[in-house]
Amino acid sequence: MKLLSLIEFFRRNLRTTVKVCLAVLVLLVIADAIPALVDKHHAHTKVEHLPGFWSVFGFLACVLIVIASKAFGHAGIMTREDYYDK
Amino acid sequence: MISDLWLHPALILLLGGLLLPLIPAQLRKAYLIVIPLLTFIRIVALTKGVYGEVTVAQFTLTFGRVDELSQVFGYIMGLMAILGTLYGLHVQRTAEHMAAWTYVAGSIGAIFAGDLLTLFLFWEVMAFSSVFLVWFRGREQSLATGYRYLLVHVAGGVSLLAGIVLHYHATGSLAFNLFNVSHAGLADWLILIGFLVNAAVPPLHAWLPDAYGEATFNGSVFMCAFTTKTAVYALIRGFAGMEILIALGVIMALYGVVYAVLENDCRRLLAYHIISQVGYMVAGVGLGTELAINGAVAHAFAHILYKGLLFMGCGSVLYMTGKSKFTELGGLYPKMPWTFLFTLIGGLSISAFPLFSGFVSKSMIVSAGFESHKLWVGFLLMLASAGTFLHTGLKVPYFIWFGKNNCAKQTWDRAGEPTWNMMAAMGVTAFLCIFIGCYTPYLYRMLPYQNAATEYAAVVYSSYHVSETLQILLFTALGFFLLIKKLQPEAKISLDLDWPYRKGGQAFLWLASKPIQAIDTAVGEIYRVGGLVPLMASSRLAAVFDGKVIDGVVDGLAGSVKRLGERLRTSQRGALQENLTMAFGVGAVIVVAFVLFF
Numbered sequence: 001m002k003l004l005s006l007i008e009f010f011r012r013n014l015r016t017t018v019k020v021c022l023a024v025l026v027l028l029v030i031a032d033a034i035p036a037l038v039d040k041h042h043a044h045t046k047v048e049h050l051p052g053f054w055s056v057f058g059f060l061a062c063v064l065i066v067i068a069s070k071a072f073g074h075a076g077i078m079t080r081e082d083y084y085d086k
Numbered sequence: 087m088i089s090d091l092w093l094h095p096a097l098i099l100l101l102g103g104l105l106l107p108l109i110p111a112q113l114r115k116a117y118l119i120v121i122p123l124l125t126f127i128r129i130v131a132l133t134k135g136v137y138g139e140v141t142v143a144q145f146t147l148t149f150g151r152v153d154e155l156s157q158v159f160g161y162i163m164g165l166m167a168i169l170g171t172l173y174g175l176h177v178q179r180t181a182e183h184m185a186a187w188t189y190v191a192g193s194i195g196a197i198f199a200g201d202l203l204t205l206f207l208f209w210e211v212m213a214f215s216s217v218f219l220v221w222f223r224g225r226e227q228s229l230a231t232g233y234r235y236l237l238v239h240v241a242g243g244v245s246l247l248a249g250i251v252l253h254y255h256a257t258g259s260l261a262f263n264l265f266n267v268s269h270a271g272l273a274d275w276l277i278l279i280g281f282l283v284n285a286a287v288p289p290l291h292a293w294l295p296d297a298y299g300e301a302t303f304n305g306s307v308f309m310c311a312f313t314t315k316t317a318v319y320a321l322i323r324g325f326a327g328m329e330i331l332i333a334l335g336v337i338m339a340l341y342g343v344v345y346a347v348l349e350n351d352c353r354r355l356l357a358y359h360i361i362s363q364v365g366y367m368v369a370g371v372g373l374g375t376e377l378a379i380n381g382a383v384a385h386a387f388a389h390i391l392y393k394g395l396l397f398m399g400c401g402s403v404l405y406m407t408g409k410s411k412f413t414e415l416g417g418l419y420p421k422m423p424w425t426f427l428f429t430l431i432g433g434l435s436i437s438a439f440p441l442f443s444g445f446v447s448k449s450m451i452v453s454a455g456f457e458s459h460k461l462w463v464g465f466l467l468m469l470a471s472a473g474t475f476l477h478t479g480l481k482v483p484y485f486i487w488f489g490k491n492n493c494a495k496q497t498w499d500r501a502g503e504p505t506w507n508m509m510a511a512m513g514v515t516a517f518l519c520i521f522i523g524c525y526t527p528y529l530y531r532m533l534p535y536q537n538a539a540t541e542y543a544a545v546v547y548s549s550y551h552v553s554e555t556l557q558i559l560l561f562t563a564l565g566f567f568l569l570i571k572k573l574q575p576e577a578k579i580s581l582d583l584d585w586p587y588r589k590g591g592q593a594f595l596w597l598a599s600k601p602i603q604a605i606d607t608a609v610g611e612i613y614r615v616g617g618l619v620p621l622m623a624s625s626r627l628a629a630v631f632d633g634k635v636i637d638g639v640v641d642g643l644a645g646s647v648k649r650l651g652e653r654l655r656t657s658q659r660g661a662l663q664e665n666l667t668m669a670f671g672v673g674a675v676i677v678v679a680f681v682l683f684f
Contacts (some may be wrong), residue, residue: 062565
């Protein structure tokens with residue numbers, strides 16, 4: 001099965017795959033800073049004109065969601081699976 | 087009294103479902119495909135106008151209001167009926183297909199309803215037919231979950247009906263049009279609450295993960311499409327531009343994301359993300375601009391397909407392995423690689439990756455938020471977008487197909503690609519998700535405000551838009567892999583706002599049992615003291631009477647009650663449910679036929 005061998009190819013070359021992905025992230029921020037590539041006149045606010053604004057936003061959003069939700073869950077919202085049975 | 091003979095598309099499904107038990111086994115699969123296909127063709131063939139007007143007593147019921155809005159919703163409901171039936175094609179239980187079709191018919195009927203009574207009729211058809219999709223799971227807890235689902239929907243229905251009655255009393259009209267959104271009165275609020283229950287707006291949302299996590303593997307595929315999106319349609323029709331919906335929508339979008347972090351069951355996680363995604367639509371309805379309404383419609387359309395696809399993927403895992411919890415799955419990619427790919431496509435679509443369906447629909451609502459100068463709406467919805475990718479795009483595929491292998495040997499041995507029809511349904515749905523994202527005119531030409539749609543089509547794939555989205559999503563992915571230890575699934579459940587009626591029921595039982603037990607003990611004590619000391623002589627006789635006669639009667643009574651209860655419970659799980667579906671289907675057809683033809 002071709003799909004499976006493709007997945008396994010990525011898993012065998014995990015280090016290279018990760019490096020390529022990180023390179024993509026860097027390129028994305030660089031592209032965002034070049035006006036010829038990314039035309040910012042559709043931006044709605046001033047902060048969006050900062051290069052890589054949405055990268056920082058995305059990363060912080062992810063960290064915030066995970067940490068805040070887990071804190072909320074561990075404050076008593078998460079409980080044992082048979083909670084409603086007893 | 088009928089104005090003209092007009093074939094309602096819902097009637098095809100209802101009648102088709104009733105005839106299903108009579109279809110010979112060798113024709114069954116073809117029949118199961120043909121009926122939804124005919125319904126879909128009938129919907130596509132509808133031309134704008136008002137049809138099926140029936141006068142009953144002093145009321146005029148309108149079964150067929152066909153305009154831009156009802157056409158696009160009808161179209162996607164019909165399409166999903168085909169895909170959902172294809173996915174469950176091999177299901178042997180006839181009543182399950184009948185329940186699903188009656189449910190879809192309810193949804194289509196509500197969408198084409200031109201007046202509030204017709205809307206209410208089909209609204210209830212939806213609730214009472216979809217509950218069977220939960221009950222047919224057949225687990226001990228399915229029955230209780232189903233009853234809780236009914237409890238909430240009946241309460242919502244009562245609110246809706248009360249609102250309709252008050253509205254009729256005040257205005258003298260039953261027409262289903264925009265309500266008074268700037269100065270809503272009691273009637274408007276009651277109707278709104280009825281809609282909000284079905285749209286799963288917190289705090290009225292807890293029925294959704296409860297039921298959709300418990301329904302059968304293909305029942306959830308149907309349920310995730312119809313109830314909430316019909317409610318979105320009703321909100322657009324009745325409450326477009328109502329300010330409070332903006333805030334409610336944003337809260338929903340974030341609420342679903344928070345609970346998705348905590349969730350261990352993949353189908354319940356997807357259910358929480360329905361709340362989050364419907365939040366975008368509700369916010370769009372609240373914004374009420376042409377762009378926002380287009381966005382809400384487009385997002386409902388795209389959502390039905392990608393959420394259906396996600397439930398198909400996780401449903402396949404459940405169907406093949408019997409498991410749906412991350413703590414009992416993992417590392418399945420060598421066993422079900424195609425299911426993985428299809429689920430991933432669903433995940434990328436819901437996350438609004440460029441070239442996938444969510445991108446061309448969700449961004450419309452966010453843009454509408456920014457353009458209405460409500461920056462907080464735009465930024466908070468962007469925050470929820472990151473959460474969507476984090477869970478549905480990353481957590482679900484990673485912890486089922488990769489990650490730590492938590493599979494028991496039995497789970498691992500059972501795992502494998504599902505049946506051909508399930509694969510075909512996932513393949514077609516995945517294709518549509520990509521097609522919508524790549525070829526925007528397909529969806530945009532169906533939207534109610536054509537000028538706004540054309541305007542937006544020119545900017546949707548602008549460089550800034552693509553750059554903005556890719557940055558958010560890919561940096562969320564970076565965060566996911568850095569925080570993966572914190573995201574490890576935990577074998578726990580999260581308390582939600584179904585707590586009051588789940589624990590409340592238990593408290594009621596406790597109240598009922600404890601005082602009664604106390605009285606019983608007290609009576610026993612009086613009897614013992616009063617009977618033992620002064621009446622020592624006759625006590626022997628009394629004891630014999632008590633021991634032989636009373637106890638015998640009481641024990642026998644208790645025993646027979648227990649036996650009856652057990653018999654009732656098993657019959658409720660089996661034949662009784664099928665009979666009820668049948669009876670309900672017949673009832674629905676009779677009611678519809680009666681008002682249409684007499």
